[in-house]
Amino acid sequence: MPREILLNAFSMNTVGHVSPGLWTHPRDRSTEYHRLATWTGLAETLERGLFDGLFLADVLGVYDVHRGGPDGALRHAVQLPINDPLLLVSAMAHVTRHLGFGVTANLSWDTPYQLARRFSTLDHLTEGRIGWNIVTGYLASAARAMGAEMAAHDERYDLAEDFMALAYRFWEGSWEEGAAIRDRASGVFADPARVHTIRHAGPHFHAKGIHLCEPSPQRTPLLYQAGTSRAGRAFAGRHAECVFVSGPSVPVIAPRVAALREAAVAAGRAGDDLKVFSALTVIVAETAGEARALEAEYRRHASGEGALVLMSGWTGLDFGAFEPDQEVRHIESDAMRTALENVTARGDPTRRWTVREVAEFVAIGGVAPVLVGSAAEVADAIEDWVDRTGVDGLNLSSVVFPETFERIAALLVPELQRRGRVKRAHRPGTLREKLFGRARVADTHPAACYRVRPG
């Protein structure tokens, strides 16, 4: 039996996600990102198209590394303006029954008490379809806007470790199952003996309190993480249930996937306790010729400068300071370490990239392969990619929004279904049940040790 491929749509509550400049295409509707109907319409398309989830990226801060300021980001709408993604979820949940939501939220400027409540609320309202993409942020511009300094790379992961321990206590350790007895006859809503005050004294957080929400279907939301440096992999190995990776080729991605599974095993979990999703862009049409024409049409709207604004923000390195034909070389930065590895010999020793090549490549779909062709051609390439990288699923971004997703739903998904690679119907249950067949985090997951036992 061929292995099933999980499908997420990859988007962001903004104009230009990972295809800068494409907002100028006459059919692109991402400029309507600030209208609810844009998102409810997308959710309906994805549910109909048998997508497992919508993965929403988010960044706090502006991309101002390129030429030392935010002008490029503003001019090309490079993930700016950007609205809060969590606030989209209730409306999209209302028009769907199965679609999962993996939503990015930055913990560096939040407290576990408040964040735990927001995700519990959404877990209730979505009936267990919420996931949290745990990020700590990589933009110094956000730190400055908060009146603070950005913590160094590995320190951010230390903070995240303590944050998670406290969040797990709230989700798993405060309310016993069934503590909300809702007994109209006795007039008792919740049994005080079964709701526990949690106590936490960690290096970053001290707390004593009761979780504000009664237990939600999943309790701890399905946990996503994206970060593949050494510290990032160790964090994923301990905490993530799903990991998002992005890179241009099999030689870059396959070792990352293997290293992530090893990190899970090192943390006392199983390699397949992690579902790894990789970024991919698909331009699919009825025929190969139409698909290539579509790609050419899209490329006329792509912004190379916008791509360098993105890359500068991701890597912390000002790509505007280099000549177009200069080769990109690795330096260690405090931003996303693997973002630079993607286009240097660190990621793939056989491949060299100039600044111009990076601009062209990143302008459509960021640092991910672009597959162009008929449904059969793209499905061949996807099967090959999945089998050679070892990923479990794909985060598919749009080039023209939401046209790309509509084409995938109409043309590609039926082809992958024919090959037995995509399910033919949604599975019942919560997001975790659909993906892992279990209601709660695995017993080997660190959240499990905070579970409150009856009595």
Ligand SMILES: Cc1cc2nc3c(=O)[nH]c(=O)nc-3n(C[C@H](O)[C@H](O)[C@H](O)COP(=O)(O)O)c2cc1C
């Ligand atoms: C594929 C990918 C997607 C990411 N998406 C986001 C995001 O939406 N928001 C965010 O703040 N950080 C995002 N990050 C950044 C990571 O959460 C992390 O802060 C960063 O990669 C630095 O960690 P690393 O050096 O371990 O990769 C992403 C990273 C990767 C590799």
